[in-house]
Amino acid sequence: MSISYVLVLLALGLFGAAVWAMFWAIDDGQYDDIEKHASMPLEENGDIPDFLAKGDGPR
Amino acid sequence: MSAADALHARWSLDAGEHEHVVFLVEGMHCGGCARSIEKAVAALPGVLNVRVNNVTARASVEWAGRGATGLAQILDAVTRAGFKPVPLAGTAASADYQRERRAALKRVGLASLGMMQAMMYLSALYGVTDIDPAMTQLMRIAGMVIVTPVLFYSGAPFLAGAWRDLRNRRLGMDVPVALALLLAWLPSVWNTLRADGEVYFDSVGMFIFFLSAGRFVEMSVRHRSLDSSEALARSLPAQVWRLLADGGRERVTAIALRAGDRFLVPKGSVVAVDAELAQDMPPGTQAALDESLITGESVAVRRGAGERIRGGSVNLGAPLTLRAVTTVEESTLASMVRLLDRAQATRPALARAADKAASWFVGVILVLAVITAVAWWPIDPARAFAAVLAVLVVTCPCALSLATPAALAAATTRLARLGLLVTRADAIERLARADTVIFDKTGTLTGTSSGVTAVKLLGHSTFSQEQALAMAAALERGSAHPLAEAFRPHENASLRADALGEFDGSGVEGHIDGVRWRLGRRAFVEELSAANVVPPGSPGAGAQIHLGNGQGLVAEIEVGVPLRADAAAAIEALRGMGFEVIIASGDSDMAVAGAAGALGISRAYSRLTPDDKIRLVQDLRAAGRRVFVVGDGINDGPVLAAADVSCAMGQGSAIAQSASDLLLVHEGLNVLPRAVGAARRALRVMRQNLGWALAYNVAAVPLAALGFVSPWLAALGMSLSSLGVVLNARRLATPERTP
Numbered sequence: 181m182s183i184s185y186v187l188v189l190l191a192l193g194l195f196g197a198a199v200w201a202m203f204w205a206i207d208d209g210q211y212d213d214i215e216k217h218a219s220m221p222l223e224e225n226g227d228i229p230d231f232l233a234k235g236d237g238p239r
Numbered sequence: 240m241s242a243a244d245a246l247h248a249r250w251s252l253d254a255g256e257h258e259h260v261v262f263l264v265e266g267m268h269c270g271g272c273a274r275s276i277e278k279a280v281a282a283l284p285g286v287l288n289v290r291v292n293n294v295t296a297r298a299s300v301e302w303a304g305r306g307a308t309g310l311a312q313i314l315d316a317v318t319r320a321g322f323k324p325v326p327l328a329g330t331a332a333s334a335d336y337q338r339e340r341r342a343a344l345k346r347v348g349l350a351s352l353g354m355m356q357a358m359m360y361l362s363a364l365y366g367v368t369d370i371d372p373a374m375t376q377l378m379r380i381a382g383m384v385i386v387t388p389v390l391f392y393s394g395a396p397f398l399a400g401a402w403r404d405l406r407n408r409r410l411g412m413d414v415p416v417a418l419a420l421l422l423a424w425l426p427s428v429w430n431t432l433r434a435d436g437e438v439y440f441d442s443v444g445m446f447i448f449f450l451s452a453g454r455f456v457e458m459s460v461r462h463r464s465l466d467s468s469e470a471l472a473r474s475l476p477a478q479v480w481r482l483l484a485d486g487g488r489e490r491v492t493a494i495a496l497r498a499g500d501r502f503l504v505p506k507g508s509v510v511a512v513d514a515e516l517a518q519d520m521p522p523g524t525q526a527a528l529d530e531s532l533i534t535g536e537s538v539a540v541r542r543g544a545g546e547r548i549r550g551g552s553v554n555l556g557a558p559l560t561l562r563a564v565t566t567v568e569e570s571t572l573a574s575m576v577r578l579l580d581r582a583q584a585t586r587p588a589l590a591r592a593a594d595k596a597a598s599w600f601v602g603v604i605l606v607l608a609v610i611t612a613v614a615w616w617p618i619d620p621a622r623a624f625a626a627v628l629a630v631l632v633v634t635c636p637c638a639l640s641l642a643t644p645a646a647l648a649a650a651t652t653r654l655a656r657l658g659l660l661v662t663r664a665d666a667i668e669r670l671a672r673a674d675t676v677i678f679d680k681t682g683t684l685t686g687t688s689s690g691v692t693a694v695k696l697l698g699h700s701t702f703s704q705e706q707a708l709a710m711a712a713a714l715e716r717g718s719a720h721p722l723a724e725a726f727r728p729h730e731n732a733s734l735r736a737d738a739l740g741e742f743d744g745s746g747v748e749g750h751i752d753g754v755r756w757r758l759g760r761r762a763f764v765e766e767l768s769a770a771n772v773v774p775p776g777s778p779g780a781g782a783q784i785h786l787g788n789g790q791g792l793v794a795e796i797e798v799g800v801p802l803r804a805d806a807a808a809a810i811e812a813l814r815g816m817g818f819e820v821i822i823a824s825g826d827s828d829m830a831v832a833g834a835a836g837a838l839g840i841s842r843a844y845s846r847l848t849p850d851d852k853i854r855l856v857q858d859l860r861a862a863g864r865r866v867f868v869v870g871d872g873i874n875d876g877p878v879l880a881a882a883d884v885s886c887a888m889g890q891g892s893a894i895a896q897s898a899s900d901l902l903l904v905h906e907g908l909n910v911l912p913r914a915v916g917a918a919r920r921a922l923r924v925m926r927q928n929l930g931w932a933l934a935y936n937v938a939a940v941p942l943a944a945l946g947f948v949s950p951w952l953a954a955l956g957m958s959l960s961s962l963g964v965v966l967n968a969r970r971l972a973t974p975e976r977t978p
Contacts, residue, residue, distance in 0.1 A: 184374060188360070188381055195356050195385060202348045206341050 258304045260313070261577075263335060265323040266396075267293040270591070270644075271404065271411040271598050272322065278407075279320035283308045292664070295648055298324070321403035343455045346393040350451050353389035354444035357382045361441045372434075379431040382440035390424055394447045396454070410601040415608070419631035420446060422624075423950070437621075439628075439950075446632060446954040453958030456965070479503075479511050482560065493567050500563045504554045512550045513570045514561035516542055527556040551575075575660055575904065589643045589668060593929065597639040604634045604940070611944045622946050629943035633953035634936055638960045642928030645968035650921035652972045658905025659886070659914045666900035669884040670915060671922035673867035675859055676813055677852075679878075680824035680834050682871030683888055684908070685800040690725050693797040707794040709734050711786050714749045714758045717741075722784065725798040746784075754788050761785045764792060799830065802837060805909040810838050812912035819864075823852050823878075852878040869911065870899075886911070921971050928964045935960045 205211065267273060273291040276298060280289045285306035291298045298317070302308050317324045325335045360378045364370065391398070397420065400413030423439040423446070430436035480503040481491045488503065493511035496502060501517065504510055516526055525541040530552045539555050542548055548561065550570035567573060608630045615623030647668075651661045661667060678684050694704040702710075708729035713736040715723040736749035736756070746759010757764040764787040786794045810820050822843035824831045835843035844855065856878060859866050868882035879885035879899045887899035903910060939956055942948050948956070 185377065188377055191356070191359075192381060192384060195352060198352055199349055202352070203345055206344050206348070211344055212337060212340070 258310075259299070259301045260310060261297055261299045262314075263296050263325040264291065264298050264317060265296070265325055265335060265339065266400075267291070267296055267322060270593065270595075271409060272400075274598075275320050275403075275407045275409065275411075276317055276322055279316045280313055283312055283316055286313070292644060295644070320407065321399075339458065343451070343458055346396070346451045347448070347455045350389050350393035350444065350448040353385050353393070354441070354448040356385045357389075357444040358441045360385075361438065364438075376431075376434050379434070379438050379440075382438060383428060383431045386424070386440040386444045387428075389444050389447055390420060393451050394420055394443075397447075397450065410598060410605070412597065412601060414601055415604050415631040415634060416446075416450065418605075418608075419628050419950075422631070423628055426624075442628070442950050445951040449951075449954040449958040453962050456962055476509055476511055480505075496563045496566060498563055498565060502561055502563060504559045504561055506554055506556065506558055508554055510548055510550055510552045510554065510561065511570075512563045512567055513565040514548050514550070514563050516544050516546050516548060517560040517562060518544050519560075526554065526559050529553040529555050571904075575902075588665060589925065593639050593643055600634070600639065600936070604630065607940060607944060614944075615946070625950055626944060626946045628950040629946075629948045629953040630940060632950060633939045633943040633948055633956050638932035638935060638964045639929070641961055641964050641968075642932050643925050645965045646921050646924045646928060646971060649968045649971035650917060650924075653917050654901075654914055657910050657913055657917070658903065658907075659910055660902040660904055661900070662902060663900045666884055667918045667921050668925070669865070670867060670901070671918040673865045673884055673915070674817060675819045675821065675864040676867045676869060676911075677821045677823050677856065677859075677878075677882070678810075679868075679870040680822055680826050680831060681800060683869055684806045684822065684834055684838070685802050690798070690801050691729070691796055692799045692801050695795040695797075697792045697795055702793060704794070705729075707786055708796070710736075710751055710756060711758050711784070711794075711796060713751060714739065714747045714756060714786075718747055722798050756786065756788045758784060758786050761792070768792075799833075802834060803908055805907045807838050809908035809911050810840065812909075813915065816912060816915055818867075818915075821855075823847050823855055825849075825852075849877050853881045856881045869903075869908075917971070924968055924971055928967055931967070932960065932964060 264276060267276070270293055273293040276291045277289050280286055280298075280300055283302070285303040285308040286300060287303060288301040289298070300313050302313070314324045360381045363378055364375060394417075397413050397416045400411060401417030404411035404414050420443055423443045426436075427438040427440050427443070430438050476493055478490050479493050479496060480488045481496065482488050482501040482503060496512050502511075502514075510528075525543050526548070527539045527541055528548060529539055530549060540552075547564065549572070550565070550567070551572040608627050611630050612623055612627045615626050647664060650667050654661055654667070691708060694707060696702065696704065696707065708726065709731040712726040712729040712731065713734045715726045716730065716736065717739050718741055734751065736751045739747065739749040741747050742759070742763065745763035746757055748755065748757045750756070755767065757767055761783070764785040767787060767789050768791040784796045784798055785792055786796060814820055819842070820838075820840050822831060822835050822838075822840055824834075824843075824845055825847055826845055828845045831843050831845035835841070844851070847855070856866050856868060860883065866882045866884075868879055868885045869888075870879050870885070871888050879887060884901070885899040886901040886903055888903050901914070935956070939948065939953075939960075943953055
């Protein structure tokens with residue numbers, strides 16, 4: 181009988197831990213954009229090569 | 240301030256006499272919330288007009304400047320009504336969306352975990368009689384410990400919304416929900432504390448999970464529906480490469496660009512402001528640009544040296560050097576963003592009527608809940624409680640409230656993608672109902688610049704049409720006459736005329752390959768060859784210009800403003816949709832008859848003054864027609880305003896000044912039939928949504944009152960009904976299927 185009390189309390193503790201972990205992950209931005217990280221390697225950075233800025237590149 | 244922020248800046252400041260602002264409001268869930276804000280702000284002195292849209296979360300306020308009321312007082316009134324005003328700016332709005340999304344996700348997450356845990360403990364008590372009383376009590380306490388934070392955290396928006404509604408003395412949709420939650424939770428806590436009786440913690444957890452999950456999906460769809468102006472604003476680069484006089488470059492924020500600045504646009508980058516292509520482009524080269532963000536046109540456009548490029552275009556080709564013509568705030572893109580902001584802040588008449596019905600509905604539901612309790616008590620007191628909870632939860636006035644604005648928000652996004660900006664919320668509904676379309680001619684059915692519309696070779700001519708045009712262009716090369724512009728595209732570098740002379744009111748003369756040629760009035764050209772008279776041709780719609788030499792007339796060239804390439808197809812499509820098509824123009828009889836003949840339009844009016852046009856619109860409306868007027872937006876203002884719904888051809892700065900309901904940013908008329916199709920779909924979806932919301936409530940309430948719907952099923956039904964309305968509306972944002 182006494183083990184049931186322990187298990188219920190343990191389950192409550194796990195519930196609390198699960199809620200804490202979920203809140204932490206959301207606040208950390210892990211759910212903000214679940215597609216962004218997958219597409220990041222495909223994006224170019226916006227810098228311009230020097231030869232273009234000097235005006236001697238293709239126009 | 241970023242470039243995106245600048246686009247959302249105030250769009251009408253009339254020297255302090257008349258001010259106008261659009262901002263976001265956080266915490267709105269239904270039309271009732273929107274009305275509360277309208278009421279609070281309208282009570283301020285000097286406020287002339289206030290419109291709040293709960294779906295787009297935007298508020299638009301006009302007020303008389305230099306009075307007791309300023310922006311601070313307006314924002315304060317919104318706060319006192321229980322809502323949070325947020326600046327309508329690119330980054331601030333994005334941060335706000337992110338905060339709202341994270342908070343909603345936490346609420347749904349906690350509710351889902353809590354619901355499952357509570358059910359795990361409390362289902363052990365269902366129908367079990369031989370369980371130890373101490374264990375039963377432990378399960379009750381565990382349920383209470385889990386569900387109480389769920390109620391006060393995940394259910395906070397419902398409790399706060401109900402409290403706000405009651406404080407504002409109105410019955411919003413949160414009132415019955417909060418009442419049901421508290422009615423289930425309070426007796427459960429009481430029974431837990433006295434260790435006896437039924438507990439409903441699992442039902443409370445489930446209610447909150449279904450309701451908050453429904454709101455979360457609704458919020459996600461709403462954020463996506465709003466992306467038409469946000470997508471425009473966010474498309475701008477934060478920084479640009481400005482070119483210095485010494486040939487160097489510096490990286491500056493886009494809003495630092497001023498008219499006259501030269502800047503570099505790399506391949507694949509967005510042009511930050513309206514600009515001109517540098518004059519020193521190599522001859523024969525053209526820039527390739529994707530203007531789909533602004534015009535919806537997916538085909539790349541080509542521009543040559545000195546030509547204008549609209550901010551928001553994407554450079555598809557080699558890096559470009561541009562000269563800024565406007566700042567970010569004055570650009571075409573900024574005008575478009577502000578117009579979309581304005582349209583999204585207003586609610587159409589149909590939505591306001593639905594909101595009013597929804598507020599009555601809540602009152603009726605509370606009365607029905609009391610009747611249900613009184614009726615069930617003598618029959619079965621145990622079931623009375625569940626029936627009352629089900630009645631309170633199952634009704635969904637929010638589906639009624641969302642039915643119209645959700646459809647309009649999605650349709651506005653769809654039309655913006657087609658290249659048609661909706662500047663007034665009622666426009667879509669009125670466009671869908673229109674049955675007569677009146678076109679202005681010049682600048683609408685036709686372009687704005689003149690060109691050669693027909694070439695007829697005459698008499699002994701051995702030249703081709705192209706050769707005749709090239710000779711005409713060579714003769715006109717030095718002329719400053721407006722008609723000379725029509726020949727510029729036909730210039731041929733290998734063909735040159737010398738000894739050029741211009742005869743006022745008659746034409747031009749010159750020598751090509753030693754032969755004397757004339758271009759101009761027939762009589763003037765025939766003077767060179769008086770003996771070879773050719774019978775006059777039939778008069779056309781444009782100006783007739785003749786080309787000839789000593790042998791006689793060679794060609795008769797008609798110069799006019801050519802019809803737009805897609806005008807005929809657009810008119811045919813509109814006719815196929817049941818429209819009567821009319822031309823109303825101030826132009827000459829001949830020009831209008833020519834255009835009408837080419838387009839197969841039998842009802843065409845020429846030489847109309849603006850007053851005549853208004854009278855025509857009024858007569859048609861008096862005869863029961865619903866009139867859609869399409870004009871150039873610059874000199875058609877009064878007639879556009881007189882129509883049921885109007886569309887202006889948006890060109891540059893005209894976009895900002897337009898008084899029309901719709902703005903055609905796309906350069907082509909073929910968008911119009913597609914827009915009418917989209918508007919009619921939107922009206923159909925609005926009717927479906929209203930019908931569904933009404934049918935759901937009419938069917939669900941009696942079933943719940945009779946005890947056929949359990950409380951958790953009621954919560955699921957309520958969430959699904961409003962979700963169904965929003966998802967149905969979302970279909971409008973996707974392209975229509977072509978037959």
